Amino acid sequence: MLLWAASAAAGLGGWQWLRTRSAEDGVPWPLRGVHDLNERAGRELFAPGRLAREFDPSRVTGIRVNGWYGAPAEADPADWRVSVSFPDAPERSLTLAEVFADLPRAEMTTEFKCIEGWSEIATWSGVRFADFAARLGVGRGDYPYADLRTPDGAYFVGLDADSLFHPQTLLCDRLDGAPLTHGHGAPLRLVLTVKYGIKNIKWLRSIRFAARRPSDYWAERGYDWYAGL
Numbered sequence: 706m707l708l709w710a711a712s713a714a715a716g717l718g719g720w721q722w723l724r725t726r727s728a729e730d731g732v733p734w735p736l737r738g739v740h741d742l743n744e745r746a747g748r749e750l751f752a753p754g755r756l757a758r759e760f761d762p763s764r765v766t767g768i769r770v771n772g773w774y775g776a777p778a779e780a781d782p783a784d785w786r787v788s789v790s791f792p793d794a795p796e797r798s799l800t801l802a803e804v805f806a807d808l809p810r811a812e813m814t815t816e817f818k819c820i821e822g823w824s825e826i827a828t829w830s831g832v833r834f835a836d837f838a839a840r841l842g843v844g845r846g847d848y849p850y851a852d853l854r855t856p857d858g859a860y861f862v863g864l865d866a867d868s869l870f871h872p873q874t875l876l877c878d879r880l881d882g883a884p885l886t887h888g889h890g891a892p893l894r895l896v897l898t899v900k901y902g903i904k905n906i907k908w909l910r911s912i913r914f915a916a917r918r919p920s921d922y923w924a925e926r927g928y929d930w931y932a933g934l
């Protein structure tokens with residue numbers, strides 16, 4: 706599926722401006738200390754429906770492996786479980802087959818951007834988070850946040866519902882035409898175009914919908930919680 710959009714130019718220009726700023730601890734300085742402003746601007750720029758640019762698959766650059774926090778031992782995908790919970794309902798445990806069952810496959814060739822300053826183009830394939838949630842009976846307005854974790858909880862990502870339910874937010878099992886490798890987060894990771902790489906959690910084990918803003922691995926270390934593009 707290709708989702709072409711005219712909205713990319715503004716976003717790309719902003720990114721290039723950011724990249725040219727001097728870095729503090731490896732983070733371009735505009736990303737620090739302007740959390741509320743960033744969040745407000747992000748919500749306006751990426752209101753539901755605004756799509757990031759998609760590329761022809763011939764533009765794929767290949768993507769490096771970056772970040773091993775929370776990596777489990779390499780596992781048989783048949784043994785993988787994803788737990789899903791809500792503030793007011795018991796936890797459910799799903800196999801990968803159950804995560805993907807009956808949902809249309811979504812594919813997108815998009816630019817992946819790390820706060821370290823690199824960006825690469827990759828083709829991601831999986832199911833839309835919004836479709837997955839809808840099958841669980843959850844819509845965008847039901848919970849304002851979710852907390853996503855690796856099996857050991859060592860890496861954790863907090864996300865707002867607008868980002869999670871964005872049409873280019875995928876639960877991914879494939880990258881550049883092949884199953885995800887261990888280093889890229891097999892058997893399941895999140896990929897979203899409205900956030901920097903830090904929010905694209907690999908080795909996804911649990912999804913907790915939440916009423917209040919969850920903590921976040923990199924936000925606890927001084928990075929912007931919203932980390933929007």
Ligand SMILES: Nc1nc2c(c(=O)[nH]1)N[C@H]1C(S)=C(S)[C@@H](COP(=O)(O)O)O[C@H]1N2
Pocket residue numbers: 768769770771772773774775776818819820855860888889890902903904905906907908
């Ligand atoms: N579980 C987990 N997910 C993670 C990370 C990590 O260390 N652990 N690093 C993040 C960062 S900073 C980036 S840039 C991307 C890199 O994804 P890749 O290795 O597929 O390129 O993964 C993100 N997701």
Ligand SMILES: [Mo]
Pocket residue numbers: 771772818819820821902903
């Ligand atoms: Mo990153």
